[in-house]
Amino acid sequence: MVENNELRKAGLKVTLPRVKILQMLDTTEQRHMSAEDVYKALMEAGEDVGLATVYRVLTQFEAAGLVVRHNFDGGHAVFELADTGHHDHMVDVDTGEVIEFTDASIEKRQREIVEEHGFELVDHNLVLYIRQRK
C-alpha cells in the first residue's frame, strides 16, 4: 500500500497507529480534522489509539510534509492531507463549513508585495470568513 512508503520516506516506522491515522485522514469525507476529531473517529472505528499518540503522529506528519496544520480562529488546530496542491480556505462563520479555493492573481500579488519589501515568501495563510448571502 502507498501509505507505507510515505511513512518510510519520512523516516518513520510503519506502525499501526500511524497507518490508521493516515488512512483515516485519507478516507474520511471531512477534509479538515482536529486531533480530537481523528481520535474520536478512531475510537468509533474500534481502533485503540491514545489521544497523545494522535497529537504526536500528526505533528510528525506535519514535519514530514504529509499533512498541513491550520490555525483557524477558535482555539484548536485542524489538519488536512497534503496530497492535493496548495489552496486557501473560506470558513462559513455560521455553519463552520470549510471551502477550499485558490486564486492565481492573489498568489501572484503576494509574491510581488513580498519582493517589493526585499523578502522572499516562505509560506502564507489566507482565510476568508464568510456568510451565506441572504
Next chain:
Amino acid sequence: MVENNELRKAGLKVTLPRVKILQMLDTTEQRHMSAEDVYKALMEAGEDVGLATVYRVLTQFEAAGLVVRHNFDGGHAVFELADTGHHDHMVDVDTGEVIEFTDASIEKRQREIVEEHGFELVDHNLVLYIRQRK
C-alpha cells in the same frame, strides 16, 4: 483624555486597569502584544493588574472594536490597537518581526471570489510568512 471617551462609547466604565491597558497598547512601540506581554509590561511599569483582568479587558476591547485579535501561528493570540485602518501582516519567520501592509487588488479579488461562491465576506485573515532575501 481621548481614551476615556473610547471606553464610554463602548459602554465600559472608565476604570484604572482599562485605562492603563489602553495606554499601554497606545504608547508601546511594539504594536502586537499578547495578553501576557501586556501583563508583564504593566507589572514592570509598577501597575498592579491581574492577568485575568488583562484577558477580560482585551476581550471586551475586541468586542468593542477597540482592538483586533490575531491568531498567528504559535499557540497564543496577539492584540493590536484598531486605530489605524485595516491591514494584513507579514511575519519574518527568522526574527519574528511583524510588518503591516494592505493591498487593494488582493482585497478586491477576495470580495470577488466570495461573491462568485454566493457568500458575503465577513472578515479575512492574511499572513505572509517571509524571510530576508539573501
Next chain:
DNA sequence: CTCTCTGCAAATTATTTGCAGCTGG
C-alpha cells in the same frame, strides 16, 4: 536484540470563570 514507538497519566500553556470585596458614576 535494539531502538523507536505507544499508552497512560501527569505536566504545561493559554485562557476562562466563580466569588467576595472594591469602586466609579
Next chain:
DNA sequence: CCAGCTGCAAATAATTTGCAGAGAG
C-alpha cells in the same frame, strides 16, 4: 448606594512530556 469591576485562585481546554512496557526491522 449598587451595578459593574477586579484580583485571586481554581477550573478548562488544547497540547506536550516522562516513563515503562510493546513492537518493528
